[in-house]
Amino acid sequence: EPEVTQTPSHQVTQMGQEVILRCVPISNHLYFYWYRQILGQKVEFLVSFYNNEISEKSEIFDDQFSVERPDGSNFTLKIRSTKLEDSAMYFCASSEFLGLDRFFGPGTRLTVL
Amino acid sequence: AQSVAQPEDQVNVAEGNPLTVKCTYSVSGNPYLFWYVQYPNRGLQFLLKYITGDNLVKGSYGFEAEFNKSQTSFHLKKPSALVSDSALYFCAVRDENYGQNFVFGPGTRLSVLP
Numbered sequence: 001e002p003e004v005t006q007t008p009s010h011q012v013t014q015m016g017q018e019v020i021l022r023c024v025p026i027s028n029h030l031y032f033y034w035y036r037q038i039l040g041q042k043v044e045f046l047v048s049f050y051n052n053e054i055s056e057k058s059e060i061f062d063d064q065f066s067v068e069r070p071d072g073s074n075f076t077l078k079i080r081s082t083k084l085e086d087s088a089m090y091f092c093a094s095s096e097f098l099g100l101d102r103f104f105g106p107g108t109r110l111t112v113l
Numbered sequence: 114a115q116s117v118a119q120p121e122d123q124v125n126v127a128e129g130n131p132l133t134v135k136c137t138y139s140v141s142g143n144p145y146l147f148w149y150v151q152y153p154n155r156g157l158q159f160l161l162k163y164i165t166g167d168n169l170v171k172g173s174y175g176f177e178a179e180f181n182k183s184q185t186s187f188h189l190k191k192p193s194a195l196v197s198d199s200a201l202y203f204c205a206v207r208d209e210n211y212g213q214n215f216v217f218g219p220g221t222r223l224s225v226l227p
Binding site: 093101107 | 216
């Protein structure tokens with residue numbers, strides 16, 4: 001069964017550093033998403049991406065964040081200058097059709113020191 | 114704007130007993146409702162969804178959920194709980210009038226005791 005994959009599984013970085021979280025969505029999916037879950041809290045929407053542009057984003061997704069689909073398979077989330085409060089589990093998701101099922105990856109745990 | 118409530122942080126049930134994990138929602142338009150499960154150190158796994166049609170939706174691993182429009186609820190149920198069902202369960206809603214965003218509830222931790 002096809003699945004969304006994410007790398008790395010755990011990323012540790014120093015405050016102020018840039019990080020790139022990588023995702024490979026399911027191959028025939030057209031819609032891509034990033035969510036995050038701060039430890040012990042609920043899952044929060046960050047951004048959705050379709051046709052090589054952001055289709056929707058939340059208040060969390062400020063200028064420090066960016067997304068990109070650099071080739072036909074990868075979908076990345078970049079945080080330019082990490083802050084302590086960026087420490088969270090980041091989930092990538094994809095869907096075949098507009099807005100319905102989301103298939104989630106296993107997540108990348110980001111720890112900012 | 115849409116919102117989701119899961120009134121119970123924790124649900125404990127004995128193995129073999131029926132379980133219910135509660136979810137209520139608020140939307141302005143028609144809701145699309147989902148349940149996801151998260152096992153320790155794992156991602157979110159899709160269980161089931163309600164888009165339209167029958168109010169009783171059957172999903173993975175023997176779970177089902179009932180959409181109740183008048184009570185704005187979408188409670189998750191299983192007739193006979195297994196210890197392996199112990200996990201964190203998230204209800205999510207998408208409002209047809211508000212774009213692509215899913216809103217997740219805070220999660221309910223289910224513990225099934227042997």
